[in-house]
Amino acid sequence: MxxxxxxxxxxxxxxxxxxxxxxxxxxxxxxxxxxxxxxxxxxxxxxxxxxxxxxxxxxxxxxxxxxxxxxxxxxxxxxxxxxxxxxxxxxxxxxxxxxxxxxxxxxxxxxxxxxxxxSMDGLTQIPNRRRFDEHLAHQWKQMTRERSPICLILFDIDLFKQYNDTYGHLAGDDCLKQVAQVLNGCVHRPSDLTARYGGEEFAAILPQTSLEGAMEVAQRVQTEIANLKILHEKSSVSNYLTLSIGIASSIPTPEQSFSKLLDEADQYLYLAKQQGRDRIIFSSKKALRQ
Missing domain, CATH: 1.20.5 (Single alpha-helices involved in coiled-coils or other helix-helix interfaces)
Structure with missing residues (x-):
């Protein structure tokens, strides 16, 4: 149990x-x-x-x-x-x-x-100031190497403002063209150059040219302008269009600059206008009148 x-x-x-x-x-x-x-x-x-x-x-x-x-x-x-x-x-x-x-x-x-x-002046169809500067610089260097003379002629149309005021700008333009044609006709050598220098001013660069040769060119231009008989009633110089001309001549040297030649030609041009216009000045004491 x-x-x-x-x-x-x-x-x-x-x-x-x-x-x-x-x-x-x-x-x-x-x-x-x-x-x-x-x-x-x-x-x-x-x-x-x-x-x-x-x-x-x-x-x-x-x-x-x-x-x-x-x-x-x-x-x-x-x-x-x-x-x-x-x-x-x-x-x-x-x-x-x-x-x-x-x-x-x-x-x-x-x-x-x-x-x-x-390089061309649009109105007169001759070289402009730019081409003038280039050519003068080039020829100055060339004449320095060659020890040859170079001449510069500056031309100014006498009392051109009065001409424009009297006959109008179209006639003034035509007058500038005729002066340019005369310059071209009086300068022939390939190294020579005529140009519109500014406004009513023109210029001619003449390498390998004596002062006497430049004077002959200037006189020829003056004669051709006179032969055109462009009427200028308001001129105090003549009844016809005339030019004042300054000539500078130099035999370049490496120490010199062509600016001196420009300054001299400009001074002679100023003297030509100061002494009564319608004349060629090639030194401070010498002048030729047409």
């Missing part, structure tokens, strides 16, 4: 132990169930957000694909245009190579023509 009681007590203890394990298992399962419920709830709560993000990413990807497609099309078009332009340029280059000599000649002629235009 005692053994049966002990056996029953052991069974009861075993069962109670089993029940305790079962309860613990149940509690564990409950906790897992609660965790799953929480996880499912969280997934449900954020599912819409995740889906929206996925849709946005998908849409962005579609946009990028479309942009890439358009870029590729643009690049293709550009490559075709470049290819065509390259072909056109090759044709141009080929043409230039085939006709290079002709084009070089044409450009050289155009450049020469433009330089000529830039």
């Amino acid at each position: 005692s053994d049966s009681c002990q056996s029953s007590e052991s069974e009861i203890l075993y069962l109670m132990e089993q029940i305790r394990h079962l309860r613990e298992e149940v509690e564990r399962l409950k906790r897992e169930r609660e965790d799953l419920i929480i996880a499912l709830s969280t997934t449900a709560e954020h599912g819409d957000c995740i889906e929206a993000q996925l849709q946005e990413a998908n849409q962005q990807l579609k946009v990028e694909v479309e942009v890439r497609r358009r870029t590729e099309m643009t690049l293709q078009t550009l490559m075709e245009a470049i290819s065509k332009r390259k072909a056109d340029l090759e044709i141009v280059v080929q043409t230039i190579m085939e006709h290079g000599d002709i084009m070089d000649t044409q450009w050289a002629l155009k450049l020469s023509e433009m330089n000529k235009i830039a």
Whole structure:
């Protein structure tokens, strides 16, 4: 009887132990169930957000694909245009190579023509002040090397303002043209140059020319102007157009500048006008009058 009681007590203890394990298992399962419920709830709560993000990413990807497609099309078009332009340029280059000599000649002629235009006075069609300065500087250096004389003649139309006021600017322009033609006709050598010096003033550069030779040129110009008999009623000098003339002569040296020759010719021209106009001054004491 005692053994049966002990056996029953052991069974009861075993069962109670089993029940305790079962309860613990149940509690564990409950906790897992609660965790799953929480996880499912969280997934449900954020599912819409995740889906929206996925849709946005998908849409962005579609946009990028479309942009890439358009870029590729643009690049293709550009490559075709470049290819065509390259072909056109090759044709141009080929043409230039085939006709290079002709084009070089044409450009050289155009450049020469433009330089000529830039060096000419538009009204009188003789060299302008720019060309005068260039030529005088060049000839001064040349005469310095050669130790040869150079002469400069400055011409001024007497009382030209009164002429313009009396006969008008069109007549004044025609008068300037006639004086320029006379100067050109009196100076012949290739190294000589006549130019419009400014306004109603003209100049002649005479390299390798003595003072006597320059005086002959000045007298010839004065005579030709007198022969034109251009009426000038308001002149206090003559009834016809006259010129005042100053001549300077020098044998250049490396220490000198052509500006000294210019200053001297200008001084003599001033003296010619101061002493009554219509005359040639070639030194402070010597004068010739037509």
